[in-house]
Amino acid sequence: MANKIAVASVIAAVGIVAVIGTIAAVTASKKGGDKDGGMSAGVKLSTVCASTLYPEKCEQSLKPVVNDTSNPEDVLRAALNVALDEVAAAFERSEHIGKDAKDNLTRNAMDVCKKLLDDATEDLRDMARIKPVEVLDHVKDLRIWLSGVMTYVYTCADGFEMPELKEAMDKVLQNSTELSSNALAIITRLGELLPEEAKKVNATAAAGHGRRLLGWQMGEAEEKTSGRGLLAVDDKLNVIADVTDASRQLLADTLDEIEALSDDASRRQLGLMFAKLYSRGTKGDLLWRRRHLLSMSLTVMANEEDERRLIHMSNHLDTIANMSTEINRHLLAEELPDDLDGRRQLLSRRLMEINEVADEAKRQLEAMDQPDRILSANAHGDPEEHAADPYHRVLATDLVGTFDGIEDGRSGLKSSDLPKSAPANQRRLMQLPGGQKPNRLLTTDLVGTPDEIEDARSGLKSSDLPKWVPGDLRRLLQVQKPNAVVAQDGSGGFKTITAAINAVPKTYKGRYVIYVKAGTYKEYVTVPKNMANVFMYGDGPTRTVVTGDKSNTGGFATIATRTFSAEGNGFICKNMGFVNTAGPDGHQAVALHVQGDMSVFFNCRFEGYQDTLYVHANRQFFRNCEVLGTVDFIFGNSAALFQNCLVTVRKPGISQSNMVTAHGRTDPNMPTGIVLQSCRIVPEQALFPDRLKVASYLGRPWKEYARTVIMESTIGDLIKPEGWSEWMGDFGLKTLYYAEYGNSGPGAGTSKRINWPGYRGIIGQAEATQFTPGVFIDAMTWLKATGTPNVMGFTK
Incomplete structure (x- = not known):
């Protein structure tokens, strides 16, 4: 019975979404006298359905409920009844x-x-x-969510290995697939054709809603009764500031901005030690050949004058940090001017804001330019010394990548263009070398920071901080412990990850x-699926x-x-x-399987052979990750973007070829695809001697409308000159x-x-x-809002 209800709900909700899209589309043809932004009552059904892949079914399903006198409420109720009748059969x-199957597969x-279908039901009900x-x-x-629903439906049928069972299930689900496709086409067409005036009217009418849709704004009465919304993601995602990573991000932003604008713009790592922060050994997966840590230690001052100077220095760093955060926010949120002068002016304005800091604080920062005053004889710090002093805490910040691009012509910014109050070191910072392409965005790339903050740090009170420390910094310094700690040795609250997940309060x-x-x-x-907003972190991907x-x-x-x-x-x-660890013989x-919308993976590693990483549905972002595999090892139907990732192709089984990607788009209106941006595609060590003998390709079309883009990446010579492989004959x-776009390397030709x-x-x-993160x-x-670099x- 439960299954019956699930399937019925799927089709019913699909019908609702289709009708909603149809009604909204009518807005595009508003009557001239409709000055209040209301929707026209007239519906040209044939025009609406002409944009779908199944126009006849579109008209047949909507014609009984859509006419010249229909209003939204009547149409929705009628559509629900029609869909329920169809689903029952x-x-x-x-x-x-x-039902009579005995084999485990x-x-x-059937269970899958x-x-x-339950997942599809829930998502459609929310929509x-x-x-x-x-x-x-x-x-x-x-469009994303409806594509996800369609993906769940076809994944259900694909799970049956026996051809006769798969064919039978395909027929049963055909109606829901076609209704979903029609709804997707209508919504897609709506987004393409709706006049700007109508968009503005509707945007105004919806003002204040924000992302209340599907559970974004939590705490409202509507959301309290709706259970788990499709997007029960708190719109204040920056509460991650209460976590380890964010507790250091403000400091990291400060140092990152300074180092990224340095003369050589090289990648550096700096650590800043604040007084009254407890110290214990830090843990992290620091790969020294990729990242180097330079600790900068500030000793607690013994007299009032020295303490005053330390406060001024901290004040200045805090101000720069705030400005740095503001720079990043503006550069990412605003459209940068196309002309170089405009870009330099933007940077100049930000610098002038920084220069408003008190002269005394500037002199202290100038003093930081003197290595003999800042760097101790032991540049990496003395762990025993730090451990002996409970009032020291080194916040080790491992910065890699820093700014991903500084525009051409920036060297044209002269010292004379800066305010006279700007100290010499800041003048040097702005007189940067050119040589980079002008269309890069500036970004902060923070990786590998230590992942344990001591229990004792919670003892730091707001009253212990200087009055000038702003509220956001106070919150960052008063870091709370993780909600749950998992440790196999019993040192945490749980010994298994599953136990920790099961303990998450349902009302949290x-x-x-x-x-x-x-x-x-x-x-x-x-x-x-009912557990949104989980942040999980470890001590390193290895x-x-x-x-x-x-x-399988x-x-x-x-x-x-x-x-x-x-x-x-x-x-x-x-x-x-x-x-x-199943190996090549396991097929x-x-x-890792990812289904949740707006998922993020940072500095993670995914290892397998065939089908290593299942990017199943919705939107996903991978940054500084490594994926290892052989056949179709990045596959699925999500809108998945991999940025600055390492794609390692392994040695396959006998008679096997390597396929990096296998995308599963089944409908031309799905906004899904796999994008590799600024990645490296390389062979593993075991494959290297035979890399030119084993056939390796960028991908093959798992489904008819597969979409994959390789851009700004380095492609190794293991990839065959043909680049791509067929799935089966001329399918797709x-x-x-x-x-492909902007790639390099021996395999990029x-x-x-x-x-x-x-x-x-x-x-x-x-x-x-169209395939950059901001758009795709x-x-x-x-x-x-997640704080992810x-x-x-474009990255180049």
Whole structure:
């Protein structure tokens, strides 16, 4: 019975969404006298349905409920009844599918199918709550979420290995698939054609809603009764400031801005020690060949004069930190001027704000330019000395990448252009060398920071801080402990990750933080769909590792082989590794499965062979991660963007070829795809001797409308000159979208690439812009708030 209700709800909700989209589309043809922004009652159904892939079914399903006198409420009620009638018959045909199966694979597929239909039901039910006036505000979101629903539906059918069972399930789900596709087409067309005037009217009407849609603004009565919203992601994601990473981010921003604007703009690491912060050994997965740590120690002053100077120095650093944060915020939120002069003026304005700091504080910063006053004989610090003094705490900040681009011509900014009050060192900072391309965004890249803040630090009171310390810095310094600590040795509150997740209060609001200490955790972990805003971090991608060995060969559907599954929305993970040890003979064996919308993985590692990383649905961002695998090892139908990641191709099984990606887009209106930006595609050590013998490709089309873009990346010589491979014959070769832009390396040449109709070759900058984070995953609206390093536009 539960299954019947689930399937019924899926189709019912699809019908609702389709009708909502239809009604909203009518706004595009408002009557001239409609001055209050209301929607026209007239509906040209044939015009609306002409943009869909199944126009006849569109008209047949909506014609009984849409006419010249229909209002939104009547249409929604009628559409629900029609959809329920259709679903009842569909369910009757599905009850017998696989019910007599004895094999584990089919039984597992049935369980997976039920779960996926439940997920689709929940998402569609949430979408059905959208008010007509809010639709225009969330066209991009609706397209992503509806694509996710369609993905769950076809994943359900794909789980059946036996051809006859899969075909039977496909037929049962055909109606829901086509209704979903029609709704997606209508919403897509709405976003393309709606006049700007109508958009403004509706945006005004929806003012104040923000991201209340689907649970963004938590705490409202509506959300208290709606359970888990599709996007129960707190719009105040910056509560992550109460976590380890954010406790150092303000300091990191300060030093990052200074070092990024230094003469050589090299990558550096600095640590800043504040008085009255307790010290213990820091832990981190610091890879010294990639990052170097330089500790800068400030001794507690013994007299009032020295203490006053320290306060001034801290005050100045705090001010710069605030300005630095403001610079990043503005540069990411505003459109940078195209001309170099405009860009220099923007930087100049920010510098002038910094220069308003008191003269005494500036002199103290000038003094910091003298190495003999700042750097101790032991540049890396003395751990024993720090441990002996409870009033010292080194906040080790491991900065890598810093600014990802400083515009050409910046050297043209002369010292005379700066205020006379600007000290010499700041003048030097602004007289930077050129040589970088002008279309880069400035960004802060913070990685590898220590991941343990001592229990004692919670004892730091607000009253202990100088009065001039602003409220946000006070909160950062008064860091609270993680909500849960996992440690195999019993030193934490839980010994398994699953136990920590199960202990999350159902009524908890805000971001829930789980710290997983170093160790190898042999367990299968799921962050459930009803658990949003979880932030999980470890001690490093090779120190905190979750491992499993389930595989398709072992009797599990592909999605059920995952070692770790992130289904909750707004999930953030840092410094962890995920492994599936099934090996090449296990065939499909997933290390990480990601389904939650607006998920982020930073400095993580995913290791497997076939189907290592399942980017299943919705929006996902990966930064400074490593993915290892062989066949289709980055696959799924999400809008997934990998930035500054290492893609390591492994030695496959006998007679196997390597396929980096396998995207699963099934509809041309889905805004999904896999984008590798500023990544490196290299062979693992075991493959290196045979890299030119083993066939390795950038990807192949798993589904008909597969979309993959490789841009600004370094491609090794292991990739065959053809670049891309077929899935089966000519399947998808006309409808796929494969493109490359700004790549380098021995495997980046396109003169011998395949010439399929769907292969775009090297695309232009305008087209490539559509696959940058700010556009492709709508990152400007959500990614910045997570505090994750990123470049919203091009990286080169």
